[in-house]
Amino acid sequence: MNKEEHKTSDVEEILNIKDLVVDYETEDGIIHAVNGVSLTLGKERTLGLVGETGAGKTTTALSVLNLIPNPPGVIKNGEILLNGKDVLKMTEKELEAMRGSDVAMIFQDPMTALNPVDTVGQQIAETILLHNEGISKKEAMKRAGEMLEVVGIPASRASEYPHQFSGGMKQRVVIAIGLSCNPKLLIADEPTTALDVTIQAQILDIMQNLKKQYQTSMIMITHDLGIVAKVCDEVAVMYAGRIVEYGSLRDIFKRTKHPYTEGLFDSLPNIKERSARLNPIPGLVPDPTVVQPGCAFAPRCRYATEACKMAVPELRCMGNGHYVACSAYDDPNFKIRKGEKVDG
């Protein structure tokens, strides 16, 4: 089993986030969006960042580009090493050079991610022009046309405007923009959420193929476990601004350790037993303005004990790069009851 998992530690590290803390300081209080996230990503690997809305996935991703809107966002602590260089210490000039060429981002909603007054060709060429000094406009437009072909759109459509494209086509254009400067890391923030299911599959296929072709690492932000299973090598499950479980795809899906991850799986509809009710995780995501002394998931956790409410559990290694943050594993005999029926 371990061939695949050992590879993780051997490959060259492209991104290393250490203890990232991001707050949004609003008038209504401080929102603790990310509370100490640490991550590493190897070359040509795909990391899935999974969690509910408000878990801090997008904030973590934006931090990699140092694009947290400030105000209100403040990066309180942490290091983000991109190829060994700390993104948070870069000057504005270095950041501009890095964004788009080293790290590219694909946004959630292709309907709004394209500028309505420029043609799609211009928008792809813009990235190329920004990161290739001395390239002529004509040449950039030509390469933009080539990028369109790469994502399966005829180059002749480069002179058309975003409103002339369908949602799936627009997302292809966004992918073309993202890959136009051959980035080392591609961050995809729920790239298929706004698309219908058949188009989702197409877009994911394109992304996977291009990722291989361009030898890019990828962070896939999603709340769809199906997408995770399809594209990711490693998975980090986030809850309330923390990573609660981290491991290879197999670890997360087959050897689930954290009660929250378990809840995510249990809340999926079961095709074999269609009469069964869905098993949602009870309760709501905690208010991010309130700092809780203990495990943030404890109020919703069916295994929670008094001890859970006392201290925030640290990530502990469960072997082979599989980490979980749950104090229940203090007891060596503890096992989650994944897949078992819960009462009601």
Place this chain on the structure above:
Amino acid sequence: MKQKTHAAEHTEEHAQSRSMMQEVWRRFKKNKGAVVGLCIFLVICVLAISAGFVYDYDTQVVGGDVTQRLQSPSWEHPFGTDEMGRDILIRVIYGARYSLSVGVVAVAIALVIGVSLGALAGYVGGITENIIMRITDIFIAVPNILLAIAIVSAMGQSTLNLMIAVGICSSASFVQISRAAVLTVRNNEYVEAARAIGSNSFHTVFSHILPNSLAPIIVQATLRVGASIISASSLSFLGIGVPLPAPEWGAMLSGGRAYIRDYSYMTLFPGLAIMLTVVSLNLVGDALRDAIDPKLKK
């Protein structure tokens, strides 16, 4: 059947592929008043431009034939002549050059000042925005004419200073409008996307934010040209605008004041010229506002 759907798709594609400008023009054309206004304005522009080639400034526009003074409108002098025997028609036509250039240049000055400050305020926010907007409030609180008089008196009387004064007075409204427009656009995802591909603030504002906030600014500019013409004429009427003996419409009104009982045409025609120009511009501006408003899209 298959062909039919294909054809339907094709026409739909065609309808979609109209650019925004074509779409605006299509809706603009539906408004009869606007088309009339645009025609009048274009005629005035053509007259103003050709006047410089057709008439001789020294003999026909400024210099008069004293034997012909104070003639009523006739075939020879359709608008009559003034107290110095100058043909009022020629002077009114020539005056369009002043009014239009003052209106357009003043608005251009206002655009440059107003849009850059407004965009800065909207994009940067915080203290910068507060300072800019409070100063704008002060400018808006002072009556435009009073402010313009103050500026012209401070800088001296000349056509250029008149343009600057009127331009500065108009810029406050552009600051407000462009700030509001930028605020609505700056949080769009494509602005964030632009920054994510490494575009700097300057590039982001000028190639992503401003082009998307142009609509209200264009409308305001059209309406403001009319208002600037009135301001400039008012200042000339008060004797601190375009220096005499240039045939500025406001100055002609002022000159005809003394003769208004017996020779009312001396004030009537320049007044009509001002009215016609401003009305045509306002018709165009109003129609543009309606045409650009996507909510009225049918």
